[in-house]
Amino acid sequence: MRVAFGKLRARLATGIGSTVAVCAATVYGILGAAPPPAATEYTAGSQIEAGQWQVIPRRAWVSEEKKVLGVRLQEGERALVVEADLSNRTQASTRDYAKLLKLHPVGGVPVPDPEVALVREARPLPLLHPGLAERVAFVWKLPASAVLPTSLDADVIAKTYKPVDNLYGTPGWFNPRVVGRITMAVEVTESVAGWAS
Numbered sequence: 001m002r003v004a005f006g007k008l009r010a011r012l013a014t015g016i017g018s019t020v021a022v023c024a025a026t027v028y029g030i031l032g033a034a035p036p037p038a039a040t041e042y043t044a045g046s047q048i049e050a051g052q053w054q055v056i057p058r059r060a061w062v063s064e065e066k067k068v069l070g071v072r073l074q075e076g077e078r079a080l081v082v083e084a085d086l087s088n089r090t091q092a093s094t095r096d097y098a099k100l101l102k103l104h105p106v107g108g109v110p111v112p113d114p115e116v117a118l119v120r121e122a123r124p125l126p127l128l129h130p131g132l133a134e135r136v137a138f139v140w141k142l143p144a145s146a147v148l149p150t151s152l153d154a155d156v157i158a159k160t161y162k163p164v165d166n167l168y169g170t171p172g173w174f175n176p177r178v179v180g181r182i183t184m185a186v187e188v189t190e191s192v193a194g195w196a197s
Contacts, residue, residue, distance in 0.1 A: 039155070039178055039179075039180050039181045040179065040180040040181070041180070041181055041183060042057065042156070042180050042181065042182045042183070043057075043182070043183060043184060044057050044058055044059060044184050044185075045057070045058070046182075048156055048179075048180055048182075049089070049158075050100060050156050050157070050158035050179055050180075051089075051158035051159045051160065051161070051173060051179075052088065052089055052090045052094065052096065052158075052159065052161070052173055053086060053087065053088065053089060053097065053100055053158075054086070054087040054089055054133075055084050055085070055086050055087075055100065055101075055156065056084060056085040057082060057083075057084045057182050057184060058083045058084055058085065058135070059082075059083050059184070059187060060080070060081065060082045060083075060152045060184045060185065060186045060187065061081050061083075061186065061187040061188075062078060062079065062080055062081065062148060062186060062187070062188055063078070063079045063081060064078055064079075065079075068081060068117070068137070068139055069081075069117035069118075069119060069122045069123075069137050069139065070117045070118075070121075070122045070123035070124055071115045071117050071124065071137075071139045071141075073141060074141075076143060076144045077141045077142065077143060077144065078141075078142050078143070078144055078146065078148075079139050079140065079141060079142070080103070080106070080111075080139075080140045080142055080148065080152070080186070081137050081138065081139050081140075082101060082114075082137065082138045082152065082154065082182075082184070083119060083135060083136070083137050084101075084135070084136060084137075084138065085133050085134070085135055085136075086100075086128065086133065086134055086135075086136045087131070087132070087133040087134075088128045088129060088130045088131070088132070089130075090130055090173075091130055092130065093127040093128065093129045093130065094127060094128060095125070095126065095127050095128065096159075096173065097116055097125070097128065097136075098113050098114065098115075098116055099113060099157055099176065100138075100156065100157055101114065101138050101154045101155070101156060101157070101182070102154060102155040102157055102178075103140055103152070103153075103154045104153040104154065104155070106140075106142060106146050106147070106148060106149065107146050107147040107148075107149075109146065111140050111142065112140070112141070114138040114139050114140045115138075115139045115141070116136055116137070116138055116139070117136065117137045117139060118134060118135075118136060119134075119135040119136060119137055120134070120135060148186065148188070149186065150185065150186055150188070151183060151184065151185055151186065152182070152183070152184045152185075152186050153181060153182070153183055154181070154182045155178045155180075155181055155182075156178065156179050156180040156181065156182060157176045157177065157178060157179070158176070158177060158179040159173035159174055159175060159176050159177075160173065160174060160175045160177075161173055162174050162175075
């Protein structure tokens with residue numbers, strides 16, 4: 001009798017454990033399959049806190065000049081430019097700003113990271129110091145054949161500060177993630193009106 005009761009208890013424990021495991025897996029599956037929250041939409045003039053940066057997009061425009069605020073274009077290239085006020089919110093000078101804005105594909109074609117220029121000096125942006133806001137230009141080089149949209153869409157990418165990194169054991173900014181999306185009208189001059197859609 002005692003042996004039979006022990007077997008029954010073992011079967012009940014196994015059944016309950018299996019049921020709990022299946023329920024837990026189902027709950028985690030449902031939660032993991034939930035769609036991510038919608039990205040916050042920003043327009044010109046919005047103040048965006050993006051981890052180590054505060055960025056205020058000002059305007060978007062295109063250029064066919066050979067040099068755009070110090071950024072040289074090759075023959076057959078055009079520039080899509082986003083001007084923004086950029087502030088370093090950290091306590092250290094840094095140039096970790098090239099991946100702050102990720103432009104959505106233009107005409108279905110992915111675009112590389114932009115070059116970033118200092119507007120007031122028309123030259124590539126060096127280290128940006130803490131607490132000093134600067135007007136900068138994110139310059140994307142596009143082929144002349146690219147069909148430019150009249151509205152620009154770009155993701156805002158932020159990183160998270162970790163006092164101790166898991167890999168190196170040092171402090172830094174890690175784990176880039178999308179914290180919002182900038183949508184702005186693109187100013188098109190007459191000289192480039194033929195390649196905008």
